[in-house]
Amino acid sequence: MKQYILPALRLTVICIVVFCVVYPTIIWAIAKAAPGQGKGETIQKNGKVIGYEKLGQSFTEDRYFNSRPSAVAYNAAGSAGSNKGPSNPDYLKEVQARIDTFLVHNPDVKTSQIPVELVTASGSGLDPHLSPKGAKIQIARIAKIRNVSSEKLTQLVDQYTEKPFMGPEVVHILKLNIALDEL
Amino acid sequence: MNTEILSVGLTFLVTILLAIPLGRYIARVYKGESTLLDPIFNPLDKLIFRITGVDASREMNWKQHLYALLTINLVWFFVAMFLLMNQGWLPLNPDGNPSMSPNLAFNTAISFLVNCNLQHYSGETGMSYLNQIAFVTFLQFVSAATGLAAAALVFKSLTPNSATVQKGLRGLGNFYNYFVKSLTRILLPISILVAVVLVFNGTPMNFEGKDQFISVQGDTVNVSRGPAAAMIAIKHVGTNGGGYFGANSAHPLENPNFLTNTVEIMAQMIIPLAMVFALGFYLKRRKLSWMIFGVMTIGFLLLTIPAIYSEIQGNPQIQKMGIDQSSGAMEGKEMRIGVPASAYWSIGTTVISTGSVNSMHDSTMPITGMMQMLAMMTNAFYGGCGVGILNFYVFIIIAVFISGLMVGRTPEFMGKKIEAREIKIAMIVALFHPFLILVGTSLSAYGITNLKDIAWLNNPGFHGFSEMLYEFTSSAANNGSGFEGLGDNTPWWNISTGIVLLLGRFIPIIGPLAIAGLLASKKHIPESAGTLKTDTSTFGLMIFAVILIITALSFFPALTLGPIAEYFSIY
Known part of the structure; x- marks a missing residue:
């Protein structure tokens, strides 16, 4: 031995x-x-850290482009998905409720236009992105609140759309919202 | 969507194209032939052997290999238990994470020791920086090297020339030599490459603890960081899969963009693929490699294509709500990765026994969930570092025996007769896997239906059953992914899966080692017209049939209660 x-x-x-x-x-x-x-790369404003480049943030106010639902409320001290199965009745009710809420806040939008990522939680709960569709569908609401023209916002979304090689097209919601505040 | 599907196909092709030269390199390493990296690693290896006083040229027979392998694993187990149960007061713990409870430490120590990385803790709150390195990274290297060393022994046992014979058993190289070379020449260089890609794409590698800031909307947010990049590299290269962060490779710091996603999935598949080619180069039987590769690839594609298809289709129940589901089933998935690459990864990681995830498997569609489980239930397509080829070796032995009986020829593999003892060992290894999974799942199902105060499950009904079935499948296959909704940090899950992990690791290593040792000591029979050809597509089909029949017979009833029933409940 x-x-x-x-x-x-x-x-x-x-x-x-x-x-x-x-x-x-x-x-x-x-x-x-x-x-x-x-x-970790940070994003700073006036010398203060206001975010991490890779990490999404919670945007729930109507004057911002809203981010996806999150199982950890975008607090990067932890990370998790909802782990809800596709047949879970409570989960399906929750998704329906998110659709209804979205329609209340965005009265101009038809149900069939809502992209699925806006009513489903991401894997990490920290997803920083939306699809271009997911951002553009919120333009009418933000234009009304902020009194900016829709064309200008569409331009802004296009400007912040990333097209990685072979990967899906995404919009970085934190950067987009910071730019929105600077308009 | 179409470019994403194309990117998945391209990723797979490039992985294969890289695996072929890597396989040639690995074969040279285990044969002791010269390689390009010798000027760097010869001095390092020599230094390691001089300090440890190990004679790397001493030939060992299969039993000596096994003793060496088990002893060093036992040492690691004690070191790991100590580190986990005392991390609260040990240094390098800036976030102040507590020491683990004994049963959680038992499960975690075993899980990393056996290259599984089932995690009943969450990285951010359950592991100190010291242990992310000294426990996690350390075991991720050495457990992968253990598997590779065992495979190297099986390679050697298949060579016809009989070398030194000790106590009636043939020498099959030196365990420490295989082990150290797997570490320094295979795992370390690839890990450094992957880690560099990760840090330049934004994965943290620091020791400064949590950061805090006020977000744009005014919330106070804490950010977990730490020495992540070094660990995430070997987590994939060594097919370990344990996440630095709780969300594993779905976390934006663990897998920052589409490029890192591609690099990580390639990193985890490349060594298992290369081992298949290495076998051919090692034995100078390229055709045998291509036969094995063909069987594995057909199996892999049969699992991958339905998974990608059903994820792109999305959830029919959400479709009914009338929203735009053109990007697929997005619950538990990340935008920057997208549905096709997530579905591809979910099968890659379960086939390979890595178990890292870039989307939450618990939220995937029933068919995808079933494909993930089937990948681990067959546990023979590609497989983990080293152990993948060992599992396949068992199926080869069984297939040789059955086809030998069918055509009335003596069952032989590589010039060695396969007799009762070898086939008994092979059958025990092959059947032990379903035994562990089904017994564990049925005990848990009994508990959940009969004990009122148990609340493990995050989902009701058929999906809840799938959560338990998945957990035991993942443990027995040493995979480590989970349907993470399962509340698994309880004494029952920690201890039961801990035992399944141990048996699921060491029986499939000891079995093939024993068969290899027994075969190596037999007389070599030269190939003749009466020999059953084992490198033909007919024989490949035979192996495939054996795998299919064992898997289908063992698991079909359990799958019917879980994913299949769920499928019919939502479509």
Whole structure:
């Protein structure tokens, strides 16, 4: 037995050195050269951090482009999806309620125009994006409240639409709303 | 949507194209031939062997391999238990996360030890920075290397030349040699590459604890960060799958954009695919590799295509509400990843036994959920680091035996006769998997129906049953993903899945090792006209039939109660 225990102990120690000290230190040092220095890229306004570039925020007020429903209310101390199954009757009622609420806040919109992401929670609860459709459908409401022309808002949404290589087209809602405040 | 579907196909193709040269490289590493990376890693390996005093050239037979493997795993288990139960007061814990309860620590320690990474805790609140590195990252490296080392032994056992014989058993290389080389020459370089891609796309790698800010709308928001990039790289490369954050690769910091999503899914599939090709290069039998690859790929596609299709169709119950569901079933999915790439990942991660998720499997459509479970129930298409090829090896043995009987030839594989002992071991390994899953699920189902104060389930009805079935399937297959609605941090789930994890890991390693050892000690019979050809498509079909029959017979009743019943309840 001894012939197996000693190598096991020694190998464990050296693996801890290589994979828990050397390897993370290399990555940590490389991260210093990356945007955000490995601390996460922030978005600042007047020298104050108002958000993390990768993380979505809760936008529920009518004067902002609303973000998707979230199981953790966009508090990035944690992260989770709703984990509701497709047949769960309570869940289906909740989705119906979200549709109804959306229609109350956006009276010009027809049910068939509401994109599904606006009434379903994301996997992380921190999804920073909407589809261009999901943003544009909110333009009429925001234009009315803010007294801005719809054309201008459409332009703004187009400007903040990202088209990654082969990936889905998305709009970054935090950046879009910050730009909206600056109009 | 169409470009996204195309991107999924392209991702798969590129993974295969990269896996072929990697397989050639892996074969050279295990054969001890020279490779491009020698100038860097020869000195490192030498240093490791000198400090540890291990003689890496000493030949070991299969039993000595097994003792070495089990002993070092036992050491890791004790180290892991200590770290988890004391993380509250140990250093590098800026968020002040508490120490784990003994039963949670038991489950977590085993789960990472066996390369499964089932997580009954949430990364942000349940794991200190010290343990994200010293426990999680450490075990993610060494458990993957354990699987690879076991596969290397099986490779060696299939070579015809009989080398040194000790106590009647043939030497099959040195465990420590395979183990260290898997770490330094395969896992480490690929992990560094992936980690670099991640940090430059916004994944954090720092030690500064939670940040706090006031959001645009005026909410106070806390942000969990930490040494994530280093861990997320090996989590995929080593087919581990345990998330740094609770939401795993659905988290925007763990998987910031479509590019990282593609890199992460490729990183987790590449070594299992490469091992199939490595076998062919190692034995100089490329045709055998292509046969195995063909069977696995047909299985993989049969699972993937229905999954992607049913996710794109979306939830029929939501369709009835009359909204625009053209982007598919979005519950539990991220916009930047989209439905096709999420569905593809969900099958990739369950086939490969990684278990990282970029969408919440609990919220996928019934057919997709069934495909995810079937991927883990068959547990033989590609599979995890090293152990995938071991599981497939068991099915090869069974298929050789059955086809030998069917055509009236002596069952032989690679010039070795397969006899009663080997086939018994193979059958035990193959049948133990459904046994663990079905017994565990039925005990839980008994508990939930008979004990009033149990409230594990997040969903009622058939889907609730699926949550329990998925948990045991994932444990037995050492996958680690979950229908995460299940309230699984309870003594019952921690202990029962902990035991299933252990058995689900070590029986499929010990079995093939024993078969390999037994076969290696037998006399080599030269190939003749009477030999059953094992590298033909006919034999591939035979293996496929064996896998299909075992899976269907074992799991069809359970699947009927879960996803199949749910399907008919919503369509």
